[in-house]
Amino acid sequence: MSFLYDDKSKLVNKVFNHVYENYDLMNDIMSLGSHRIWKKNLISWIAPKRYDKIIDVASGTGDIAKLCSAETNNESKITCVEPNSKMLSIGKNKLSHLNNLTWVLSNAESLPFKKNTFDFYVISFGIRNVSNINKSLKEAHRVLKPGGRFFCLEFSKVENEILNKIYKQYSKIIPSIGKIIVGNRMPYKYLIESIDKFYDQRDLLKKIEKNGFSHVEYRNLTNGVAAIHTGWKI
Numbered sequence: 001m002s003f004l005y006d007d008k009s010k011l012v013n014k015v016f017n018h019v020y021e022n023y024d025l026m027n028d029i030m031s032l033g034s035h036r037i038w039k040k041n042l043i044s045w046i047a048p049k050r051y052d053k054i055i056d057v058a059s060g061t062g063d064i065a066k067l068c069s070a071e072t073n074n075e076s077k078i079t080c081v082e083p084n085s086k087m088l089s090i091g092k093n094k095l096s097h098l099n100n101l102t103w104v105l106s107n108a109e110s111l112p113f114k115k116n117t118f119d120f121y122v123i124s125f126g127i128r129n130v131s132n133i134n135k136s137l138k139e140a141h142r143v144l145k146p147g148g149r150f151f152c153l154e155f156s157k158v159e160n161e162i163l164n165k166i167y168k169q170y171s172k173i174i175p176s177i178g179k180i181i182v183g184n185r186m187p188y189k190y191l192i193e194s195i196d197k198f199y200d201q202r203d204l205l206k207k208i209e210k211n212g213f214s215h216v217e218y219r220n221l222t223n224g225v226a227a228i229h230t231g232w233k234i
């Protein structure tokens with residue numbers, strides 16, 4: 001799976017420029033609310049503590065930052081990194097009451113931070129959108145402290161045949177739902193295609209290992225509709 005860096009980042013930026021106003025609503029509709037449960041699962045596996053330094057890459061409208069912050073009594077330091085200025089603005093405005101959050105307009109391939117900075121690196125429904133996954137994973141490894149931990153929540157491959165058939169049928173109607181809610185099919189056609197083309201659980205695990213992480217493992221959510229991968233910087 002290789003993309004011309006500029007082409008993919010332009011396409012992805014265009015996708016999120018179409019959806020930013022209704023992004024949260026569409027997430028609830030499309031996932032039938034499941035994304036909330038998956039994100040809670042992610043936070044309970046991360047188990048962030050007070051004073052931890054957390055980087056939330058592809059932060060979008062800030063769901064993960066908000067949950068991590070709540071889990072730590074708003075006493076962790078969370079850096080939200082997001083390349084789409086409209087998505088970033090929605091998150092920043094929505095969470096302006098949280099003064100432990102910092103918002104940075106940048107991308108996963110090139111993080112403007114020193115090495116060994118963060119205790120946790122989190123990327124939720126973001127890694128599928130990056131143009132260069134190897135570069136992004138190497139950056140994740142670089143900015144984590146030794147002993148720091150990487151977490152990735154992403155759509156994956158359904159492991160039950162019957163559920164997979166139902167899921168594939170459901171996926172076909174998502175662009176039409178997108179047309180009704182955001183007035184455009186394109187972003188949701190991209191969503192379905194990008195999920196389809198993305199790595200399965202085991203291939204993503206190998207990628208994470210190849211880019212320097214140790215003790216990499218994953219957990220399926222809803223039978224593999226999504227999965228959480230994690231690994232350590234030793």
Ligand SMILES: C[S@@+](CC[C@H](N)C(=O)[O-])C[C@H]1O[C@@H](n2cnc3c(N)ncnc32)[C@H](O)[C@@H]1O
Nearest residue numbers: 016058059060084087107108124125126129130
């Ligand atoms: C599906 S949203 C996920 C938002 C949020 N993390 C969540 O779980 O709801 C994906 C986000 O990835 C961002 N993104 C796209 N390309 C990126 C890149 N190269 N580096 C970092 N983020 C990227 C998009 O702008 C978008 O806001």
